Amino acid sequence: MARIIGLTGGIASGKSTVSRMLRELGAVVIDADEIVRELQAPGSPMLRTLAEAFGPEILDESGALRRDVLGEIVFRDPDARRRIGQIMHPPVVAEMARRARAARDSGAPLVVLDVPLLLEGRVAGSGTGAAGDYEAVVVVTCSEEQQLERLMARNALGREEAERRVRAQLPLDRKAEMADYVIDNSGDLESTRKQVEALYRTLTRPSDRPAPEAGP
Numbered sequence: 001m002a003r004i005i006g007l008t009g010g011i012a013s014g015k016s017t018v019s020r021m022l023r024e025l026g027a028v029v030i031d032a033d034e035i036v037r038e039l040q041a042p043g044s045p046m047l048r049t050l051a052e053a054f055g056p057e058i059l060d061e062s063g064a065l066r067r068d069v070l071g072e073i074v075f076r077d078p079d080a081r082r083r084i085g086q087i088m089h090p091p092v093v094a095e096m097a098r099r100a101r102a103a104r105d106s107g108a109p110l111v112v113l114d115v116p117l118l119l120e121g122r123v124a125g126s127g128t129g130a131a132g133d134y135e136a137v138v139v140v141t142c143s144e145e146q147q148l149e150r151l152m153a154r155n156a157l158g159r160e161e162a163e164r165r166v167r168a169q170l171p172l173d174r175k176a177e178m179a180d181y182v183i184d185n186s187g188d189l190e191s192t193r194k195q196v197e198a199l200y201r202t203l204t205r206p207s208d209r210p211a212p213e214a215g216p
Contacts, residue, residue: 002104004111008118009140010172012151014185018140019114021196027110028103040065075168109204139179141172142186
């Protein structure tokens with residue numbers, strides 16, 4: 001039976017690159033961010049709850065979520081960040097668990113649950129990271145300076161705002177200490193790919209260990 005693993009990292013660390021490589025190798029990747037976007041569609045219960053909590057200014061004229069506005073709230077206000085997590089986490093967890101079970105039952109060689117804040121809840125003691133539900137946790141790392149440079153280039157941010165966003169998350173070195181496996185994405189793509197291929201071979205070897213219950 002396929003292993004179910006958690007994949008995480010930090011903003012602009014290269015987690016999406018590693019996720020894509022795992023998918024290309026044959027893993028079924030269940031992306032928490034994709035599920036969030038689906039559950040935040042205009043008119044959805046989640047979006048209505050977010051608008052009630054944070055005001056109609058988080059919506060555009062068509063009723064769609066203004067992700068840049070919500071992002072500002074998330075990265076500037078820890079209390080608001082916790083409240084957003086309370087609203088979003090339960091339905092996202094339920095949907096990820098459903099998809100993980102379906103993927104495992106379909107015979108997938110590896111099921112990867114891609115969760116950006118997998119370990120933050122574990123450290124906070126809130127349980128929102130639920131890292132114990134995975135057979136293994138993989139963390140993608142790079143240096144903080146690389147994170148900042150990549151984030152500034154990707155999102156057209158100034159350094160101060162980029163630093164605020166990076167430091168709103170658990171430091172990557174702390175996440176690496178909590179990982180079962182680490183992918184170092186500080187080098188070139190070929191270096192990262194070789195690490196991902198080796199990891200995939202390791203995680204898809206036959207095992208007599210029972211598979212964990214599905215759920216992020």
